[in-house]
Amino acid sequence: MARIVTVAAAQLGPIQKAEGRQSVVARMISLMEQARAQGATFIVYPELALTTFFPRWYHEDRAEADPWFEAEMPGPATQPLFDKAVELGMAMSFGYAELTPDGHHFNTSILVDKTGRIVGKYRKVHLPGHVELDPGRSHQHLEKRYFEPGDLGFPVWRFEGGLVGMAICNDRRWPETYRVMGLQGVEMVVLGFNTPSVNSQRGDERIEDRLFHHRLSCQAGAYQNATWVVAVAKAGTEDGHHCMGGTLIVDPNGRIVGEIDHEEDGLLVHACDLDETRFGKDTIFDFKRHRRIEHYGLITERVGVGEPLGQ
Ligand code: CDV
Numbered sequence: 001m002a003r004i005v006t007v008a009a010a011q012l013g014p015i016q017k018a019e020g021r022q023s024v025v026a027r028m029i030s031l032m033e034q035a036r037a038q039g040a041t042f043i044v045y046p047e048l049a050l051t052t053f054f055p056r057w058y059h060e061d062r063a064e065a066d067p068w069f070e071a072e073m074p075g076p077a078t079q080p081l082f083d084k085a086v087e088l089g090m091a092m093s094f095g096y097a098e099l100t101p102d103g104h105h106f107n108t109s110i111l112v113d114k115t116g117r118i119v120g121k122y123r124k125v126h127l128p129g130h131v132e133l134d135p136g137r138s139h140q141h142l143e144k145r146y147f148e149p150g151d152l153g154f155p156v157w158r159f160e161g162g163l164v165g166m167a168i169c170n171d172r173r174w175p176e177t178y179r180v181m182g183l184q185g186v187e188m189v190v191l192g193f194n195t196p197s198v199n200s201q202r203g204d205e206r207i208e209d210r211l212f213h214h215r216l217s218c219q220a221g222a223y224q225n226a227t228w229v230v231a232v233a234k235a236g237t238e239d240g241h242h243c244m245g246g247t248l249i250v251d252p253n254g255r256i257v258g259e260i261d262h263e264e265d266g267l268l269v270h271a272c273d274l275d276e277t278r279f280g281k282d283t284i285f286d287f288k289r290h291r292r293i294e295h296y297g298l299i300t301e302r303v304g305v306g307e308p309l310g311q
Contacts, residue, residue, distance in 0.1 A: 004271045007040060007188070007270060008040035008269045009231070009248070009269075009270075010032070010035060012049060012265055013235060013236045014052075014234070015051060015053075016239055017239050025050070025081050029084045031043070033088070035269060040269050041114070042093075044093045045092070047168050048096060054068040055141055057140070060133075069099035073098070073118065082116045085112060085114070093111050093166060093190050094192070105148060106147055107127065108121060109122045109124075109166045110122075111159055111166065120159065120166065122168070124168040126170045127143045127147055129145075131145045139198075141196070154180040156186045162274040163188070165181035166189070169192065172217045178221035178225045182224070185281070187277045192234070193214075193233055195214065196244075207244055210244055211244055211246050219256065222252060225285065226279070227252055230272075231247065233247045233263075235262075235263035249270045251272075
């Protein structure tokens with residue numbers, strides 16, 4: 001038996017600061033058409049897919065960053081993307097900066113079904129970076145200035161015949177992200193990322209190290225929860241700042257089944273059998289039989305490291 005979801009990981013190359021949403025949406029539509037021609041029925045785009053990765057830019061008055069945000073979804077710029085998805089019968093997920101009607105700011109991703117209906121929303125929980133301008137860094141990463149931590153948890157939705165959840169970029173490095181979804185039976189985690197190829201606080205870290213940590217995190221999350229993981233980059237050099245590629249799909253055994261080897265707009269299409277998650281979920285990671293929650297209390301009692309519990 002097989003439950004196939006043919007997914008397209010739709011990597012975006014760089015988006016310059018001056019590039020408008022219309023132009024980006026045209027690129028996304030072109031990728032969607034190519035993905036459909038390759039048999040995909042679900043397309044996944046990166047984090048903050050509609051603009052440059054603006055948290056690298058400091059605005060003393062944070063309200064000046066509001067033009068990077070979407071007050072409506074779909075809005076005038078994104079409606080053509082929704083229309084094309086409906087025309088092609090394509091489900092999709094993408095990230096954007098969300099400004100709510102009551103003035104809250106989130107780094108958000110949505111799940112959109114084939115009829116163009118937004119059926120799921122996720123707001124990034126693990127926000128990296130800092131609040132204030134930090135001249136000691138090689139570049140700024142001001143997500144903590146511009147966004148509030150997500151307030152929706154890590155829900156999983158019945159979607160495309162399976163159980164699908166979302167994460168965003170830094171979330172992929174945290175085992176809790178996958179486990180909370182694993183406890184809802186997740187079969188596919190889709191996530192987008194913008195990962196600078198240099199560590200702003202550590203000059204000796206190589207891009208290979210950054211890619212290694214990315215693969216390690218996605219592969220561990222997939223294996224330990226017996227789920228597919230689809231991780232999609234926005235890559236290349238945006239206004240002099242380089243972000244790594246590494247768009248990839250991981251199977252429920254933790255194996256990378258495909259990875260994009262360039263930093264431009266491009267597709268990775270894979271027929272994911274959701275039933276491949278069954279073996280891991282029913283054996284070594286059968287949570288109901290094997291988890292020992294009486295020993296896991298610290299995970300929710302402590303945020304940071306505290307005193308050792310032993311002698
Ligand atoms: N957009 C991100 O969340 N980027 C982080 C960087 C700052 C390390 C990441 O985890 O890839």
